Amino acid sequence: MPKNGIFPERWKKAKIIQIMKPGTQTCEEVTKYRPISLLNVGGKILERALINRINHYMYSMEFLNKKNQYGFIPQTSTTDAIMALKEFVQEGFSKGEIRAIVSLDVEGAFRSGETEIQ
Numbered sequence: 001m002p003k004n005g006i007f008p009e010r011w012k013k014a015k016i017i018q019i020m021k022p023g024t025q026t027c028e029e030v031t032k033y034r035p036i037s038l039l040n041v042g043g044k045i046l047e048r049a050l051i052n053r054i055n056h057y058m059y060s061m062e063f064l065n066k067k068n069q070y071g072f073i074p075q076t077s078t079t080d081a082i083m084a085l086k087e088f089v090q091e092g093f094s095k096g097e098i099r100a101i102v103s104l105d106v107e108g109a110f111r112s113g114e115t116e117i118q
């Protein structure tokens with residue numbers, strides 16, 4: 001990156017390739033494809049360096065709630081979140097408490113251009 005702090009234009013460009021999702025045959029539906037972005041190697045290296053520095057800062061300053069944060073945390077997955085939820089429910093059950101869980105399906109909540117106002 002130049003000393004003036006400008007991210008080079010060529011590093012901002014990506015080649016998008018549409019790959020058909022496994023288990024689907026030739027299909028005209030857009031949802032059957034997965035877009036893959038091929039980025040410039042220089043930009044990817046800079047991005048990784050910045051992510052490592054930001055993560056180090058966030059951990060060292062204890063800005064993340066390590067007990068309840070699972071997304072974007074190395075070595076954690078949805079399985080860890082599900083196991084924490086299971087333990088939460090079992091703990092309440094053993095204490096005779098009532099605990100409620102709310103789950104929302106927001107798959108289409110942020111789609112643009114598909115909503116129709118009536």
